[in-house]
Amino acid sequence: MRIAVFTDTFTPQVNGVARTLARLVEALRSRGGDATVITVRDAAGNKDDQHIVRWPAIPFWAYPELRIASPRIAEARRVLQRLQPDLVHAATPFGVGLAARAAARAEGIPLVSSFHTDFAAYLRYYRLQALSGVAWPYLRWFHNGGRRTFVPTSTGADELRQRGFSGVRVWGRGVDCERFSPRFRSLALRRALGVRDQDTLFVSVGRLAPEKGIDTILEAARSLHLNTSSRIRLALVGDGPAAGRYRASAPPGTLFAGRLLGEALSEFYASADGFVFASTTDTFGNVLLEAMASGLPVIAPNEGRTLEVANAGNALVVPTRDARALAAAMQRVAGNVALRAALRGRSLASAAQRDWARIWDALFVEYAEAVGRARPAPQERRAIG
Numbered sequence: 001m002r003i004a005v006f007t008d009t010f011t012p013q014v015n016g017v018a019r020t021l022a023r024l025v026e027a028l029r030s031r032g033g034d035a036t037v038i039t040v041r042d043a044a045g046n047k048d049d050q051h052i053v054r055w056p057a058i059p060f061w062a063y064p065e066l067r068i069a070s071p072r073i074a075e076a077r078r079v080l081q082r083l084q085p086d087l088v089h090a091a092t093p094f095g096v097g098l099a100a101r102a103a104a105r106a107e108g109i110p111l112v113s114s115f116h117t118d119f120a121a122y123l124r125y126y127r128l129q130a131l132s133g134v135a136w137p138y139l140r141w142f143h144n145g146g147r148r149t150f151v152p153t154s155t156g157a158d159e160l161r162q163r164g165f166s167g168v169r170v171w172g173r174g175v176d177c178e179r180f181s182p183r184f185r186s187l188a189l190r191r192a193l194g195v196r197d198q199d200t201l202f203v204s205v206g207r208l209a210p211e212k213g214i215d216t217i218l219e220a221a222r223s224l225h226l227n228t229s230s231r232i233r234l235a236l237v238g239d240g241p242a243a244g245r246y247r248a249s250a251p252p253g254t255l256f257a258g259r260l261l262g263e264a265l266s267e268f269y270a271s272a273d274g275f276v277f278a279s280t281t282d283t284f285g286n287v288l289l290e291a292m293a294s295g296l297p298v299i300a301p302n303e304g305r306t307l308e309v310a311n312a313g314n315a316l317v318v319p320t321r322d323a324r325a326l327a328a329a330m331q332r333v334a335g336n337v338a339l340r341a342a343l344r345g346r347s348l349a350s351a352a353q354r355d356w357a358r359i360w361d362a363l364f365v366e367y368a369e370a371v372g373r374a375r376p377a378p379q380e381r382r383a384i385g
Contacts, residue, residue, distance in 0.1 A: 001033045001367060004083055004109075006076070006100030007091035008068065009037040010052070014259060015207065016286045018118045020173065021091055025051075027360045036083055038096060040067045053079060055096065065207075065241060069095040076103035085109060086371045090235065093142040101145045110370050111146035114358065115139075115160060120282040122211050124187065147370045150363070152284035155304040171363050173284050174356035180293035180346075184263070184270035193235070193255055194228065196346050200334035201233045203272035203296075205265070205287045206279070208240035213278025213301070219323035220276075221251050228253035232334045234276075237268055271293035273340065274333045277301070279309070280320050285309055293351035297343030303318045304385060314346035 005025065009018045025035040040057035055075070057067035076099035080088065089103035090097040090113045097113070104111040120135040130291055143149040143165055150171035151157045157168045187197075195201050206212050214236070221234045235255035236246070247256055260268055269275075276289035277300045288309045289297055300310035301320040311317060316333065318325040 001028070001364075001371065002085040002086065002332075003028060003033065003035045003087050003089055003367070004038060004080060004085040004100070005035055005089045005091060005202055006038045006096050008040055008057075008094045008096045009092060010037055013042055013065075014261070016284070017091065019286070020116070023253075023356070024363075028364075029238060029358070031360070031364070034376075036079075036085070038079060038100070038342045040069045040096060042067060051346070057095075071095045071098035073099050073102045076100060077106055078107060079249055080104065080107045087112065089114065090142075090146065093119070093330040097142070101142060102232065105145065107145075107147065112148040112150065112367070112370050113143045113146045114150040115143065115156065116152075116283060116376070118283055120279050136163055148366055150366070151307045153308045155308055156283050159194050169366050171355050171366070172354075172359050173289065174357065174359045175286075175289035175293045175351050177293045177351055179319045180266055180269060180290045180351075182270050182295035182324065184266040184294070186267050186271045189267055191270045193233075195233055199231055200273045201235060201271070202274045202276050202299075202330055202333075203237060203268065203291075204278075205237040205269070205290070206277075208236065208238050208243040211279065211281045212240055213280060213321065214242065214246055216278040216321050216323050216326060217276055218246060218250050218254070220245055220327040221254060223323060223327045224330065226251045226253055232330060235268070235272065236264070248308060266294070269296065272296055273297065276326065276330065277306070277323070278326065280306075282306065288383075289351055289354055292347035295344045295348050297333050297340050299326065299333065308349075 007017060007020060007021055011018050025037060028035045032150055034050050038053045041054040043091055055069045055072055057069040060068045067156040080103050088100050088109050088111045090100040090111065098139045101111065140163060148167045148169050149160065149165050150169055151160055152171060156169055157170050160168045168199055204217055208214055224232055226234055235257055235262055237257045239259045257268060269291060275296040275298045277285060277288055280301055280303045283305060288300065289300060298310045298315040300306050300315050300317060302317050303320050316329045318329050
């Protein structure tokens with residue numbers, strides 16, 4: 001099967017969508033298929049290669065880390081005519097995704113899309129509430145143009161169906177338990193961070209942005225009066241548009257590790273003693289599975305989509321945006337060795353059940369069913385005017 005993946009974010013950008021799509025391409029190729037990615041050039045000006053076509057893009061004013069391109073429909077059609085893919089997958093609803101939607105329909109190629117980010121929920125964090133009235137109608141129009149809309153959780157699927165989305169299917173997420181594992185724990189790293197043996201180190205991993213709930217985590221840390229002499233320590237891993245503000249408002253002793261990749265990230269996870277997550281906008285939360293695979297007790301909000309990953313069976317669940325409850329849960333984990341051990345075991349067991357191979361099996365069955373519907377033969381497709 002040949003797939004053309006159109007996305008406004010891809011590696012080397014560092015975010016959950018880019019990483020998931022990179023895994024998708026790798027999985028397809030490992031099974032004998034082929035994938036070409038059409039995406040944007042990042043700030044470094046990455047060039048095209050055999051399997052990646054990059055379009056010029058500019059930073060989005062409200063979120064400079066996100067680069068946007070104009071919907072180059074004619075160019076997208078030329079790409080599809082050259083590649084002759086069996087399926088087009090539009091992963092984002094912006095310029096590149098819009099071009100995919102229009103070009104696939106014009107060329108008579110089956111189209112699917114995926115709902116990775118709750119952009120409607122992001123609006124209030126970036127002073128774009130004026131768009132709230134058109135966000136869901138636009139997203140519904142975009143996704144209903146294809147044969148499938150993939151979403152990471154059953155809760156998310158139900159939400160989209162209630163909003164009038166059609167062809168909704170669950171495309172779950174897995175975790176690589178070789179890459180994320182307790183075996184990466186490093187006492188040397190803890191000492192380098194100034195964390196003592198008797199300390200409990202909590203870590204949060206993700207983009208330092210308002211929609212990620214970092215304000216709630218820092219408020220909890222302040223209420224605990226955390227500092228360099230405290231028995232509870234907090235580390236934030238990641239970067240983002242609000243990094244400067246969080247550094248300025250964090251209590252003394254908060255560790256900011258910046259953006260970590262590869263084994264450095266694996267080591268940081270495994271060297272912590274607990275994981276805190278406060279986002280209510282994530283459609284899944286890949287970092288939850290990474291933390292669980294690393295053997296960390298998880299504290300997460302009582303939010304529908306998150307509860308499919310972290311719930312009362314394998315984590316401590318606290319009310320959403322409740323810093324006081326989050327602080328109490330952190331104290332509970334720090335002060336109870338038996339609880340930490342129990343949560344550690346539940347985390348590892350939950351991660352072990354999230355096997356990527358089964359997830360790809362299910363997704364590629366959906367791909368095959370989408371492709372199986374009749375489509376015009378190449379000579380029947382309309383040429384570009």
